[in-house]
Amino acid sequence: MSAETLNKNIETVKDVLKKYLEERGHRKTPERFAIIEEIYSTDEHFNIDWLYMKMKEKNYRVSRATIYNTIEILLDANLVRKHQFGEGQQSLYEKSYYAKQHDHILLLDTGEVIEFCDPRIQTIKDSLQEIFNIDIESHSLYFYARKKK
Ligand SMILES: [Zn+2]
Incomplete structure (x- = not known):
């Protein structure tokens, strides 16, 4: 920027x-x-x-x-x-x-936070809204991970 x-x-x-x-x-x-x-x-x-x-x-x-x-x-x-x-x-x-809409991966060994954006999450939201007849206002999704040795 x-x-x-x-x-x-x-x-x-x-x-x-x-x-x-x-x-x-x-x-x-x-x-x-x-x-x-x-x-x-x-x-x-x-x-x-x-x-x-x-x-x-x-x-x-x-x-x-x-x-x-x-x-x-x-x-x-x-x-x-x-x-x-x-x-x-x-x-x-x-x-x-x-x-932009994004989610997070937390690396447990270092505490580092990785951001990612995956359009499939929007697809899941759309389908849940349809199935349950709801409006999703927000979501939180965290993956807790370790780097592969
Ligand atoms: Zn973030």
């Missing part, structure tokens, strides 16, 4: 966030916009500690509570996706606004 596209995308999600905060009467603090900017500047899955560290590096005075609180807002606004890859593991998050 070019720097120009990235900046345009960040401006767009900031507008989405601004509208969301206004509609609900939440405060539009600079920290919230700095947090979303950080999130949309990375392609990685991240945890709260990572975000906290990034904000500190940029000399923002934000507490972990502020980060948790902002993440809750971003989840509700559908700007962020949350993953719980394993029991007792920290939640991981990722940006979701421009992200």
Whole structure:
């Protein structure tokens, strides 16, 4: 992605966030916009500690509570996706606004997360909707794997 596209995308999600905060009467603090900017500047899955560290590096005075609180807002606004890859593991998050539908493979030895997109999953969804006469709103699918020796 070019720097120009990235900046345009960040401006767009900031507008989405601004509208969301206004509609609900939440405060539009600079920290919230700095947090979303950080999130949309990375392609990685991240945890709260990572975000906290990034904000500190940029000399923002934000507490972990502020980060948790902002993440809750971003989840509700559908700007962020949350993953719980394993029991007792920290939640991981990722940006979701421009992200294409994808699923995840978690490598158990390294903790590395691989993203993949397979159109057959859409085919399964379509067929389930037909069979059970339902509308599927979302799904989560994780494969837990080890690299072949
Ligand atoms: Zn992902």
